[in-house]
Amino acid sequence: MAGxxxxxxxxxxxxxxxxxxxxxxxGARAAYQVxxxxxxxxxxxxxxxxxxxxxxxxxxxxxxxxSHPGSFGAAVRTLRGEWARLSVDQVxxxxxxxxxxxxxxxxxxxxxxxxxxxxxxxxxxxMNPLRLFxxxxxxxxxxxxxxxxxKVRAISLSATCYGTGETVTFVQGAEDLExxxxxxxxxxxxxLSLEHVMASAAIPILFPAVELDGAYYGxxxxxxxxxxxxxxxIGAERILAVSMRSxxxxxxxxxxxxxxxxxxxxxxxxxxxxxLDALDAxxxxxxxxxxxxxxxxxxxxxxxxxxxxxxxxxxxxxxxxAMARPHWKRLPPVMRSLVQSIGGQREGASxxxxxxxxxxxxxMPLIELGYDDTNDxxxxxxxxxxx
Numbered sequence: 001m002a003g004x005x006x007x008x009x010x011x012x013x014x015x016x017x018x019x020x021x022x023x024x025x026x027g028a029r030a031a032y033q034v035x036x037x038x039x040x041x042x043x044x045x046x047x048x049x050x051x052x053x054x055x056x057x058x059x060x061x062x063x064x065x066x067s068h069p070g071s072f073g074a075a076v077r078t079l080r081g082e083w084a085r086l087s088v089d090q091v092x093x094x095x096x097x098x099x100x101x102x103x104x105x106x107x108x109x110x111x112x113x114x115x116x117x118x119x120x121x122x123x124x125x126x127m128n129p130l131r132l133f134x135x136x137x138x139x140x141x142x143x144x145x146x147x148x149x150x151k152v153r154a155i156s157l158s159a160t161c162y163g164t165g166e167t168v169t170f171v172q173g174a175e176d177l178e179x180x181x182x183x184x185x186x187x188x189x190x191x192l193s194l195e196h197v198m199a200s201a202a203i204p205i206l207f208p209a210v211e212l213d214g215a216y217y218g219x220x221x222x223x224x225x226x227x228x229x230x231x232x233x234i235g236a237e238r239i240l241a242v243s244m245r246s247x248x249x250x251x252x253x254x255x256x257x258x259x260x261x262x263x264x265x266x267x268x269x270x271x272x273x274x275x276l277d278a279l280d281a282x283x284x285x286x287x288x289x290x291x292x293x294x295x296x297x298x299x300x301x302x303x304x305x306x307x308x309x310x311x312x313x314x315x316x317x318x319x320x321x322a323m324a325r326p327h328w329k330r331l332p333p334v335m336r337s338l339v340q341s342i343g344g345q346r347e348g349a350s351x352x353x354x355x356x357x358x359x360x361x362x363x364m365p366l367i368e369l370g371y372d373d374t375n376d377x378x379x380x381x382x383x384x385x386x387x
Contacts, residue, residue, distance in 0.1 A: 020236025021049050021065070022228055025056020025201070025221040025275045026244040027355030029320050031363035033061055033242045034083050035370020036314050037076045040381065045073030050153035053231040055220040056275065058242075059157045059200035060134065063192070066155040067142045082137055083363055090133045091358045092125035092207070094334045123208030124338075131198055140192060143172055153177075156230040157192060158220030159199040162209055167224045168217070170196050173234065180233045184223065187233065203355075221274050228282045228311070238310040238384065241283065242370075245276045247315040264339065268321065268351030275355075283313050312384040317373050320366060324354035327362045 023033050040047065049072060054062025061079060068075035146152040154173025161168050167185040171177065172192045179187040190196070199210035199217035209216040221227075231239050286309060293308040328350070331339060339353065354362070374381070 020231030023058030030057035039374035
């Protein structure tokens with residue numbers, strides 16, 4: 001045990017008063033976030049996290065933390081315990097009957113001259129297992145209590161509206177919060193529910209859309225160009241974000257291919273663009289803005305002061321996709337067949353598998369990696385909290 005952390009003589013319960021925690025998407029890769037949080041909670045068990053912003057799988061971690069009645073350390077211990085017992089069959093099930101029926105209808109409509117109707121496949125996977133899992137373990141009503149007693153200022157969950165294509169950030173928080181609207185994104189004040197979590201995590205095609213207030217929503221990462229923005233709008237002066245893109249950069253090489261890419265390899269690349277690229281781009285943009293500002297500079301934009309926001313992005317030291325490849329056969333039999341049919345067992349396709357491999361054989365090593373990486377980089381957190 002590392003013991004409680006202090007900076008400049010201050011106790012751990014004074015740290016983090018203006019902190020925003022941003023947890024992005026990544027399917028099963030989100031287990032890495034839990035390891036990062038576990039290392040922080042071990043040293044700063046009473047860390048104050050008033051601002052939470054989550055999307056996709058990160059929304060699941062976010063809602064668990066923000067709705068916990070205890071300290072940061074207690075909330076993280078609960079979150080880690082839930083991931084330890086989480087398995088594929090508690091997250092999704094393959095809807096083979098739905099796929100078969102949709103395929104049969106499509107074939108019949110093209111052979112028999114009958115009145116045609118649109119063939120709708122409501123997701124390859126059924127998300128009800130995850131809904132049941134979270135419903136038994138997360139008391140979302142506690143969020144209102146945490147806001148009322150000042151433990152939490154606001155929590156935001158983002159989802160993509162299929163009707164308009166915009167990113168909608170659902171916010172529950174203090175009464176003085178101002179909502180916002182920008183190009184392609186806006187916020188809505190609401191009392192968060194389990195359905196908001198399910199909508200934020202509903203990867204298009206793979207998972208069915210979720211209905212909220214008469215509109216259908218899917219994964220919030222799909223068109224979220226500025227994943228740090230919700231925390232900034234809510235008022236974070238410092239942001240701690242966890243990326244699931246490895247800090248190890250391969251050398252630049254000419255684009256070469258040994259064989260034609262499999263569908264799984266292509267989907268893995270698309271998932272990277274959805275879940276990983278936006279956070280990195282937004283972090284670079286924020287750092288550029290911060291470089292233009294200092295504590296003595298006051299700029300105004302649309303009548304509001306533009307302020308520097310301290311940012312720390314923690315990243316894995318290993319490739320999370322490569323860590324999934326040895327375990328792909330741990331997927332359920334039906335899922336293994338689907339993965340094989342699209343080339344998921346081939347080299348280069350492990351990234352796709354990593355998003356769906358909710359198995360302790362994969363997720364627990366991710367948690368341990370996040371824990372070890374954070375301890376190895378603790379000096380960055382010391383600097384981050386030094387002010």
